[in-house]
Amino acid sequence: HAKESERGSYRFFTAELNARAVERLELDGKLRDALRLGEFELFFQPQWSLADGRLTGVEALVRWRNGGGLISPARFIPVAEDNGLIIPLGAWILEEACRTAARWRRQGHDLTVAVNVSPVQLRRDDMVARVRDVLARSGLPAHALELEITESLMMGDDLPVLDMLAALKELGIKLAIDDFGTGYSNLAYLKRFNVDRLKIDQSFVRDIDRKPDAAVIVSAVIGMGRRLGLNTLAEGVETEAERTALLHAGCDDVQGYLLGRPMPGKDLDALLTRQLA
Ligand code: C2E
Ligand code: MG
Ligand code: MG
Ligand code: MG
Numbered sequence: 001h002a003k004e005s006e007r008g009s010y011r012f013f014t015a016e017l018n019a020r021a022v023e024r025l026e027l028d029g030k031l032r033d034a035l036r037l038g039e040f041e042l043f044f045q046p047q048w049s050l051a052d053g054r055l056t057g058v059e060a061l062v063r064w065r066n067g068g069g070l071i072s073p074a075r076f077i078p079v080a081e082d083n084g085l086i087i088p089l090g091a092w093i094l095e096e097a098c099r100t101a102a103r104w105r106r107q108g109h110d111l112t113v114a115v116n117v118s119p120v121q122l123r124r125d126d127m128v129a130r131v132r133d134v135l136a137r138s139g140l141p142a143h144a145l146e147l148e149i150t151e152s153l154m155m156g157d158d159l160p161v162l163d164m165l166a167a168l169k170e171l172g173i174k175l176a177i178d179d180f181g182t183g184y185s186n187l188a189y190l191k192r193f194n195v196d197r198l199k200i201d202q203s204f205v206r207d208i209d210r211k212p213d214a215a216v217i218v219s220a221v222i223g224m225g226r227r228l229g230l231n232t233l234a235e236g237v238e239t240e241a242e243r244t245a246l247l248h249a250g251c252d253d254v255q256g257y258l259l260g261r262p263m264p265g266k267d268l269d270a271l272l273t274r275q276l277a
Helices: 002-034 073-083 086-106 119-124 127-138 151-155 159-170 187-192 212-227 240-249 265-276
Strands: 040-049 055-066 069-071 112-116 145-150 174-180 197-200 231-234
Touching: 002 055, 002 073, 040 086, 040 265, 055 073, 055 086, 055 265, 069 073, 073 086, 086 112, 086 119, 086 127, 086 265, 112 174, 119 145, 119 151, 119 159, 127 145, 127 159, 145 151, 151 159, 151 174, 159 174, 197 212, 212 231, 212 240
Parallel strands: 055 112, 112 145, 145 174, 174 197, 197 231
Antiparallel strands: 040 055, 055 069
């Protein structure tokens, strides 16, 4: 019987793998056309200062409009990383984000724009030349651009990537560590690469007002950030109770559904106009 059930679970496993492989293959084909067809859109999620409630920046989050629906980046970014499309797609995202933010700044809004950067872009694209060009073309000042990278990139084994990060910093841009706390950081590198901001992952923010363990972790990150002179931003803030707990813990900035979902650029136009008034 043991043999039989083993074979059963094996069959189940391959069926599931096949379904996933087929889905990926379908996405792969459609993704290749999507850029040419203009099916990608940038949404922007506002970031707020906890101390004075000011909108200080936006994070650009890509969306794929396909057949009447929106496909989540969590599904298609991994495929784009595998098939190399992340290089032209990432270039389009950077360009679009900088152009839009430069327009907002010309209208008098003092904000930064954060762009997620895939490890594949840092390994296979000349990000230094690309960022320099995009800044020059868009007119966005370097200090108004923040690149978000994940902790794993800073583990320290990939020398070309670490050199590129250092060269990017020399352009004057800001560097944020996304989903901080979920990976393994080489803490020494936070200082060495002049990281500007730690984005505390939403898994630690969730129910921070009711979960002592999460509260301890968040306080520790904020305390370390403060001593190292880094800005701290809490991601995924959904409730007033979470916001209040973060304020008391000394967090600098927040981002989350409570204060604004990711939205199309024109919706952010309206929000910015209200803030200026
Ligand atoms: P991320 O960079 O950590 O982005 C935060 C994610 O949390 C976003 O999901 C955002 O919509 C979501 N979020 C924001 N506030 C809340 C909240 O209060 N509650 C909850 N439950 N979620 C919240 P999204 O837009 O689906 O993006 C998922 C991930 O896909 C991103 O995680 C990022 O890793 C990746 N991604 C998104 N856009 C890009 C991009 O332009 N380039 C690259 N390379 N990756 C991207
Ligand atoms: Mg991010
Ligand atoms: Mg994140
Ligand atoms: Mg994430």
